[in-house]
Amino acid sequence: MSGYKQTFNRKLAAKAGIFVISIALMVLCGCLAGSKRIRQNGNADLLTPEGMAQYLKDVPSVQATETWQNQYGPGIIIKTRHYRIYTTLLDPLMLRQLPSFMESAHRAYQNQLPEPIETQTAFDTYLFATRSQWEDFTKTFVPRNWPVYLKIQKGAYYLNGRCVAYNIGRTRTFAVLGHEGWHQFNSRHFTFRLPSWLDEGISTLFETCRYDRGVFHFDPGQNLGRLGALRKTILEGNMIPLPSLIGLNPGQVVSGSDTDAVMAFYAQSYALVRFLREDNYGRRLANYHNLLLAALRGNWPLDDTLKRIASDRNIPMTVNFNRFVSPRLFSLYIDSDMATLEKQYLAFCKKLVYHIRLQQP
Numbered sequence: 388m389s390g391y392k393q394t395f396n397r398k399l400a401a402k403a404g405i406f407v408i409s410i411a412l413m414v415l416c417g418c419l420a421g422s423k424r425i426r427q428n429g430n431a432d433l434l435t436p437e438g439m440a441q442y443l444k445d446v447p448s449v450q451a452t453e454t455w456q457n458q459y460g461p462g463i464i465i466k467t468r469h470y471r472i473y474t475t476l477l478d479p480l481m482l483r484q485l486p487s488f489m490e491s492a493h494r495a496y497q498n499q500l501p502e503p504i505e506t507q508t509a510f511d512t513y514l515f516a517t518r519s520q521w522e523d524f525t526k527t528f529v530p531r532n533w534p535v536y537l538k539i540q541k542g543a544y545y546l547n548g549r550c551v552a553y554n555i556g557r558t559r560t561f562a563v564l565g566h567e568g569w570h571q572f573n574s575r576h577f578t579f580r581l582p583s584w585l586d587e588g589i590s591t592l593f594e595t596c597r598y599d600r601g602v603f604h605f606d607p608g609q610n611l612g613r614l615g616a617l618r619k620t621i622l623e624g625n626m627i628p629l630p631s632l633i634g635l636n637p638g639q640v641v642s643g644s645d646t647d648a649v650m651a652f653y654a655q656s657y658a659l660v661r662f663l664r665e666d667n668y669g670r671r672l673a674n675y676h677n678l679l680l681a682a683l684r685g686n687w688p689l690d691d692t693l694k695r696i697a698s699d700r701n702i703p704m705t706v707n708f709n710r711f712v713s714p715r716l717f718s719l720y721i722d723s724d725m726a727t728l729e730k731q732y733l734a735f736c737k738k739l740v741y742h743i744r745l746q747q748p
């Protein structure tokens with residue numbers, strides 16, 4: 388390299404270094420200025436419930452905010468059109484997006500049906516800043532069976548009309564809130580409880596989303612967790628036969644130690660719902676809608692005893708109920724030719740995951 392070129396490159400590198408440093412200083416100053424503006428908002432420290440409540444008042448989805456007096460930690464209540472969110476999480480970026488996420492999820496739940504449902508009373512959702520707060524609340528909220536719920540490693544649960552979660556990072560927290568929020572939505576509005584494959588399969592549709600100009604858009608096709616599990620299940624030859632899948636109760640797989648069976652159940656339920664909605668340009672979408680509408684209105688052709696079990700949320704959804712009722716409903720509303728349908732379903736599953744590459748352990 389000539390001396391001229393060496394000198395030129397050194398000068399260029401020095402200028403580039405100065406430019407990078409200048410940009411870094413500008414970004415740093417901007418962040419500090421933004422932080423100062425945030426902390427001065429409403430003349431209160433943002434990290435206090437009072438400051439956070441004031442800070443969130445201009446968020447479009449927020450109707451009202453107030454401090455939440457509770458025994459678990461400083462918190463606030465955020466009220467939107469369809470939700471009351473009780474939270475001890477005081478992360479400003481997450482909380483500015485949370486109201487929009489919940490309302491976007493509500494719209495997405497509505498889109499599972501060909502006609503909207505009017506929600507008269509707000510849903511209650513609890514989001515705790517730490518797992519220890521979540522555990523303390525659960526021990527009070529679930530006085531007898533709380534040890535079962537504490538086995539949840541990273542996630543949330545729905546019980547007695549409420550979703551209860553704790554912060555596990557923005558993406559995963561929103562994923563579990565979207566999932567459990569569907570259980571909350573259909574438990575409130577539907578006359579009959581859904582078969583487990585259908586209830587859990589629909590829930591997985593709300594685990595992935597993208598944020599665009601204040602609104603969240605749910606994209607099941609980007610649910611790499613479920614797609615990866617489905618790919619693994621196919622490659623290892625562990626696919627649950629379709630007749631068995633639609634009759635399964637999650638307790639049959641979750642209570643055991645076989646994590647592959649758990650992954651297979653949720654991944655295949657996710658794929659089955661997508662199959663009914665999307666395969667062959669949505670040829671089964673009307674059947675899918677009819678199954679849900681009949682559950683919503685209480686029109687399933689069941690005898691009185693089974694209708695009572697299906698409609699009473701205080702009666703456990705037993706293994707026998709799922710095993711007996713779900714295949715009957717599937718045959719009536721979807722298809723009675725299970726052998727042919729299973730071949731089409733398996734082909735759809737393979738198409739979903741052909742581009743998925745699993746990381747080597």
